[in-house]
Amino acid sequence: MSNTQTPNTENNAHTDSSTQGSSTQDNSSQDKTYQPGNIEQPLYQHWESQGYFAPQGSGDPYSIMIPPPNVTGYLHMGHGFQESIMDALIRYQRMRGKNTLWQVGTDHAGIATQMVVERLLAEEGTDRHALGREKFIERIWEWKEHSGGHITKQLRRLGASPDWSRERFTMDDGFYKAVQEVFIRLYEDGLIYRGKRLVNWDPKLKTAVSDLEVLNKESDGHLWHFRYPLTDGSGHLVVATTRPETMLGDTAVAVHPEDERYQDLIGKTITLPIVGREIPIIADDYVDKEFGTGCVKITPAHDFNDYEMGQRHNLPMINILDDTAHLNDNVPEAYRGLERFAARKQIVADFEALELLEKIEPHKLKVPYGDRSGVVIEPYLTDQWYVKTQPLADKAIAAVEGGDIEFVPKQYENMYFAWMRDIQDWCISRQLWWGHRIPAWYDNDGKVYVGRTEEEIREKHGLADDITLRQDNDVLDTWFSSGLWTFGTLGWPEQTEMLKTFHPSSVLVTGFDIIFFWVARMIMLTLHFQKDVPFHTVYVHGLVRDSQGQKMSKSKGNVLDPIDLIDGIDLETLVKKRTSGMMVPHLREKIEKQTRKEFPDGISGYGTDALRYTFYSLASTGRDINFDVGRIEGFRNFCNKIWNAANFVLSNCENEDCGQDGSNHYELSLADRWIIGRLQHAETDVEQAFNTYRFDLASQAIQQFFWDEFCAWYLELSKPVLTGDDYTAEQKRGTRRTLVRVLETALRLAHPLMPFITEELWQKVKTLAGTSGDTIMYTEYPQADSSKIDDNAIADMEWLKEVITAVRNLRGEMKIPPGKKLPALMKNADDTATRRIEENRAFLIKLANLETLQWQEDSEEPLSAKALVGEMEVLIPMAGLIDVDAELARLQKESDKLEKEIKRLEGKLNNPKFVDKAPVEVVNKEKEKLADYQYSLKTLANQKSKIAALR
RNA sequence: GGGUGGUUAGCUCAGUUGGGAGAGCGACGGCCUUACAAGCCGUAGGUCACAGGUUCGACCCCUGUACCACCCA
Numbered sequence A: 001m002s003n004t005q006t007p008n009t010e011n012n013a014h015t016d017s018s019t020q021g022s023s024t025q026d027n028s029s030q031d032k033t034y035q036p037g038n039i040e041q042p043l044y045q046h047w048e049s050q051g052y053f054a055p056q057g058s059g060d061p062y063s064i065m066i067p068p069p070n071v072t073g074y075l076h077m078g079h080g081f082q083e084s085i086m087d088a089l090i091r092y093q094r095m096r097g098k099n100t101l102w103q104v105g106t107d108h109a110g111i112a113t114q115m116v117v118e119r120l121l122a123e124e125g126t127d128r129h130a131l132g133r134e135k136f137i138e139r140i141w142e143w144k145e146h147s148g149g150h151i152t153k154q155l156r157r158l159g160a161s162p163d164w165s166r167e168r169f170t171m172d173d174g175f176y177k178a179v180q181e182v183f184i185r186l187y188e189d190g191l192i193y194r195g196k197r198l199v200n201w202d203p204k205l206k207t208a209v210s211d212l213e214v215l216n217k218e219s220d221g222h223l224w225h226f227r228y229p230l231t232d233g234s235g236h237l238v239v240a241t242t243r244p245e246t247m248l249g250d251t252a253v254a255v256h257p258e259d260e261r262y263q264d265l266i267g268k269t270i271t272l273p274i275v276g277r278e279i280p281i282i283a284d285d286y287v288d289k290e291f292g293t294g295c296v297k298i299t300p301a302h303d304f305n306d307y308e309m310g311q312r313h314n315l316p317m318i319n320i321l322d323d324t325a326h327l328n329d330n331v332p333e334a335y336r337g338l339e340r341f342a343a344r345k346q347i348v349a350d351f352e353a354l355e356l357l358e359k360i361e362p363h364k365l366k367v368p369y370g371d372r373s374g375v376v377i378e379p380y381l382t383d384q385w386y387v388k389t390q391p392l393a394d395k396a397i398a399a400v401e402g403g404d405i406e407f408v409p410k411q412y413e414n415m416y417f418a419w420m421r422d423i424q425d426w427c428i429s430r431q432l433w434w435g436h437r438i439p440a441w442y443d444n445d446g447k448v449y450v451g452r453t454e455e456e457i458r459e460k461h462g463l464a465d466d467i468t469l470r471q472d473n474d475v476l477d478t479w480f481s482s483g484l485w486t487f488g489t490l491g492w493p494e495q496t497e498m499l500k501t502f503h504p505s506s507v508l509v510t511g512f513d514i515i516f517f518w519v520a521r522m523i524m525l526t527l528h529f530q531k532d533v534p535f536h537t538v539y540v541h542g543l544v545r546d547s548q549g550q551k552m553s554k555s556k557g558n559v560l561d562p563i564d565l566i567d568g569i570d571l572e573t574l575v576k577k578r579t580s581g582m583m584v585p586h587l588r589e590k591i592e593k594q595t596r597k598e599f600p601d602g603i604s605g606y607g608t609d610a611l612r613y614t615f616y617s618l619a620s621t622g623r624d625i626n627f628d629v630g631r632i633e634g635f636r637n638f639c640n641k642i643w644n645a646a647n648f649v650l651s652n653c654e655n656e657d658c659g660q661d662g663s664n665h666y667e668l669s670l671a672d673r674w675i676i677g678r679l680q681h682a683e684t685d686v687e688q689a690f691n692t693y694r695f696d697l698a699s700q701a702i703q704q705f706f707w708d709e710f711c712a713w714y715l716e717l718s719k720p721v722l723t724g725d726d727y728t729a730e731q732k733r734g735t736r737r738t739l740v741r742v743l744e745t746a747l748r749l750a751h752p753l754m755p756f757i758t759e760e761l762w763q764k765v766k767t768l769a770g771t772s773g774d775t776i777m778y779t780e781y782p783q784a785d786s787s788k789i790d791d792n793a794i795a796d797m798e799w800l801k802e803v804i805t806a807v808r809n810l811r812g813e814m815k816i817p818p819g820k821k822l823p824a825l826m827k828n829a830d831d832t833a834t835r836r837i838e839e840n841r842a843f844l845i846k847l848a849n850l851e852t853l854q855w856q857e858d859s860e861e862p863l864s865a866k867a868l869v870g871e872m873e874v875l876i877p878m879a880g881l882i883d884v885d886a887e888l889a890r891l892q893k894e895s896d897k898l899e900k901e902i903k904r905l906e907g908k909l910n911n912p913k914f915v916d917k918a919p920v921e922v923v924n925k926e927k928e929k930l931a932d933y934q935y936s937l938k939t940l941a942n943q944k945s946k947i948a949a950l951r
Numbered sequence B: 001g002g003g004u005g006g007u008u009a010g011c012u013c014a015g016u017u018g019g020g021a022g023a024g025c026g027a028c029g030g031c032c033u034u035a036c037a038a039g040c041c042g043u044a045g046g047u048c049a050c051a052g053g054u055u056c057g058a059c060c061c062c063u064g065u066a067c068c069a070c071c072c073a
Helices: A036-049 A077-095 A110-123 A133-147 A150-157 A173-188 A244-249 A260-265 A304-313 A340-353 A390-401 A412-421 A454-461 A478-482 A497-502 A512-530 A562-567 A571-579 A585-598 A608-618 A629-653 A670-691 A695-723 A729-750 A755-765 A791-813 A831-839 A841-847 A884-910 A912-917 A920-948
Strands: A061-065 A099-103 A192-202 A207-209 A214-229 A236-241 A252-255 A269-271 A278-283 A296-298 A357-370 A378-387 A406-408 A440-442 A448-450 A505-511 A535-541 A543-546 A624-627 A822-827 A850-855 A864-869 A872-877
Touching (some): A036 A150, A036 A562, A036 A608, A036 A755, A061 A497, A077 A099, A077 A150, A077 A505, A077 A535, A077 A543, A077 A608, A077 A670, A099 A497, A110 A133, A150 A562, A173 A192, A173 A478, A207 A378, A214 A244, A214 A269, A236 A244, A236 A296, A244 A340, A252 A260, A252 A304, A340 A357, A406 A412, A412 A512, A448 A454, A505 A512, A562 A608, A571 A585, A608 A624, A608 A629, A608 A695, A608 A755, A629 A695, A629 A729, A629 A755, A670 A695, A670 A729, A670 A791, A695 A729, A695 A841, A729 A755, A791 A841, A791 A872, A791 A884, A841 A850, A864 A920, A884 A912
Parallel strands (some): A061 A099, A061 A505, A406 A535, A505 A535, A543 A624
Antiparallel strands (some): A192 A207, A192 A378, A214 A236, A252 A296, A269 A278, A864 A872
16 A cells, blocks of 8 residues: 545545635634634634535535424524534535535414514504504514524524525515415315315414314313203213213214114114204214213214214204304303303203213313413314315325335334325415415305406406405415425426426425424425425434433423523523523422533533534434433534644644655555545445434544544554654655545545534645645545555554553553553564564554563563463563552453353354354354463463462 | 334443444543643443244344333324
């Protein structure tokens, strides 16, 4: 192996410009320790101002569409995790020469945004109704301009590199038009209809909400047993219900068709108490015989299951509530206007008075709450717009089955299929003011017209001017618009160049919790309109939790703010932050106590790179990501390590000849060849990890290479060459060359994961390493070159490491201070060992901190501490210094270990079944091991008796 | 009730076609060795949840059980 390690910068198309813009070009003032606060923001501002994040214009396209964060939102750990992953992918592909687009933007978040502004209005003593729809929407836009999109500013703190110049908002004109267009075309294709169905109704916000906005909480309720008298007077049956008030809307009682208890009741009727309505007793196998009494009251207008049953049996649907969940005019007069929970009490009391209350049992049940409003969600019968999903779902299933879209990890495909195969029509209308208004108009007869504008509709349908049309008041579900995100952001319905180039996107990075709500819908809508998939791969990551695996939530007080981890926060501010808005005093105290205990000194600022690296190290295939602050500190230390390693390299190479003149006037040492080979292995590992979305393995491979190999061994090995007098100029040049080039390459290798520190340091080493360019962002990503792997060098070096470790062990065991230089004797070396020792004396002496290194003839062996490296013995003469007991104990421990292994191996090798059936290589390997162990044991036994003789 | 994922060192987690159990953090002992004390050197610590099975051989494959988490009903 000769002059190797070329970072291939000559192939790099991006780095030819000679203009230099980095704001941190001052090579002379490297901080003594890593100070992320001093480098990150200036670098980011520089990158952004130079337009580095935009597509490069050449290379194969690679694109990622950000899952648009809520415009009212603030960055949380989940965002931090997700954005870090996207940024790593984008930076990696950008460095691999791809034409990359990271499309960024925010979501208008109908309910959340409307609520934020309504709260502001409330503070001013007014509300949206007083303001009127138009003015209210103006206020929202004003709010959005001044306070919205806070999260995109925070995204910059993470070092994210999306193309900010293309930032989109789902309510922007272009996107608005695309949403409208999609609605109209789906309507024209017969895939959108208006219908009266049960929806999740939020009686506080007075709108339909999606399943995602409903949280089912387990709570302690009751099971009330009511007697319903048979109409023919022959007795009564008993129904059990968790919601007594809905009995006012009952239109049947159901039993299981095979329930012997009730066979004679089927077909009869009961007369509903209080109401006086005669309703049938029907048979349906949905009924659970074991639950309650086996008789179920059926309220089709107020329960999803009952609704289904009502459909099957053509039952009337009686809606008993108004849109604020008060009883309406369909109930007896005495109950009208009662709030639903007051009505419950009243009904129970009245049943009791009528002696129709059989009993009350405690019962655990799931109660649906609106996650925005906090009130109990009501299944409610209303007119809404629906998307007919079945035809769309069939194609969406086929796209995944056929491999056009791939989920990573694979098992999420099952989750996707399960949901898709059981899909319901999708309610897309919302009774809000903020959102994409439904492009439908009604005439006075209630006839509906769908079109782009009122004018277009009048023209198309030949409607005279005297016919008044009014537009539908509702807006579309936010998920409807975000379903168009991949192509809507690229200019659709225009077939723009951007759309042609970057669609389908390469990968979607998202959490498994929104596979149904967003991923599935994007796939359906994109297949329909773009006749293509929205993305080829869905990388599904876990959810970030606290170190105990608890979900981070304000009420638990365990929330970590990514920005606090970057910048640091003092204890008092942190406590205030975590307890602010906490109304319940004991909760407040608990959180304060727990925070003071967990962070007695607050949180120190670890910097973005350390935070990102922590995320990557946790990004394995699991579903939960438990974020332990201890980890981030470790990675901050890793950053510091990189910083100081660079400092070492710079101080030894600046103003020196580092062999970058293109000539061959340098010579590589064993250590040089070793580290170059190890670098290739690291590059392979990292590439493999990126290809499989295993960021944890990528981060581990880089850290292991940089810290355990480059820093712990190679930098130490370079010292004797750099400072020793026995080395030629060619040798020194070779080592300096290797130092800077390996460092430069390692920085590029790590850049997608830790963008700031790598850029900062790369600017300082690039010239020394014989490369150039404006930014590390556009350098070429390191690719392994197997011709640079010198297997012999690696074998030699690994063996030498063992020798050095053996001496260090002895030193540690003998409690000899690391500073004291030791004489060492080597004995029983074969030719290879002899060569390795002789060729690398200087390395051994330096790293094992030896005074002398000599060969020992068998005859006159001095009293020594002894270790084995293969068959070679490493001796540290210890005359008079040996702690006999300690040394004997150590040797005994070693022997015990060996004996145990020998016993195991002998048993294995004496088993004819093993010897006969196992592959020869495996058997031979075991035999060799046995022989080695036996030899070692013998050597140790000798040593033991020698030491024992000292007693 | 159905489904999915998980159970490996004190903690957080790796373990790639079954062939001598790993990392980081923490613990313990020793070092301010001229890049780095945010560091260096060394040590200890695991019946791989449990019970069966397949196999010469199982953390790994199969069956069952327990517990945890999530999804659906």
